[in-house]
Amino acid sequence: MAIESVSGEPRVPAPTRVLCVDDLPDVAAALRLIIQSDPSMECVGCLNSADDLVGEVRGRDPRPDIVVLDATMPGRDPMEAMKDLATECPSTRTIIYSAHDDPEFVSRAKGAGAWGCVSKHAEPRELMQAVRDVGAGRPRWPGPAAGEARYGEPRRPD
Numbered sequence: 001m002a003i004e005s006v007s008g009e010p011r012v013p014a015p016t017r018v019l020c021v022d023d024l025p026d027v028a029a030a031l032r033l034i035i036q037s038d039p040s041m042e043c044v045g046c047l048n049s050a051d052d053l054v055g056e057v058r059g060r061d062p063r064p065d066i067v068v069l070d071a072t073m074p075g076r077d078p079m080e081a082m083k084d085l086a087t088e089c090p091s092t093r094t095i096i097y098s099a100h101d102d103p104e105f106v107s108r109a110k111g112a113g114a115w116g117c118v119s120k121h122a123e124p125r126e127l128m129q130a131v132r133d134v135g136a137g138r139p140r141w142p143g144p145a146a147g148e149a150r151y152g153e154p155r156r157p158d
Contacts, residue, residue: 013040015039015040015041015042016040016041016065016066016131016132016135017042017044017062017063017064017065017066018035018041018042018043018044018064018065018066018067018068018131019043019044019045019046019047019056019057019060019064019066019067020032020035020043020045020046020047020067020068021046021047021048021049021050021053021067021069021070021073021078022046022048022068022070022073022097023048023049023070023074023075024070025048027070027120028046028047028048029046031043031046031068031127034124034128035068035128035131037124037128038128038131040132041128041131044060044064045060045064048073049073049074049075049076050069050073050075050076050077050078050080050081050082051075051076051081053067053069053078053081053082053084053085054081054084054085054088057089057092058088058089063089063091063092064092065091065092065093065135066092066093066094066095066131066134066135067082067085067092067093067094067095068095068097068118068127068131069081069082069094069095069096069097069114070096070097070098071096071097071098071100071105071109072098072099072100079108079109079112080112082096082109082112082113082114083112083113086112086113087113093115093116093134093135094113094114094115094116095114095115095116095117095118095127095130095131095134095140096109096114096116096117096118097118097120097127098117098118098119098120099119099120099121100119101117101119101142105117106141106142110141115139115140116130116134116139116140116141117141117142118130118140119142
């Protein structure tokens, strides 16, 4: 559905701005391609560490809406960097992109301020859906394997 501007002309919503952070250049390049393949998203850059994540986000105008962050990298602990980002730039939301998706890891990511978690083993469409969901203000967590339903609702006993 198109949004009308004051003049009555259809206004196309701005794309969701995504900053990708992964220490492996091939993964960062793949993330860029995945994000750029959707016209509703724009990759605004790739970083190879979380060393100055808050500074990088603050220095971009406009700021990214979402950071896709690898959870395991050399340098500054990505979870600590995400915690600072959530405090200092609360309008920028983080999705952890990791090979880990067990309940303990997901709980740690939530505690550090993540809005979602996507496995590196998932199909690219899962990452794209997570960006859409988180961009719309809906947290996105792994399914029952991580002890929770898809959107972070507690699992109900059978």
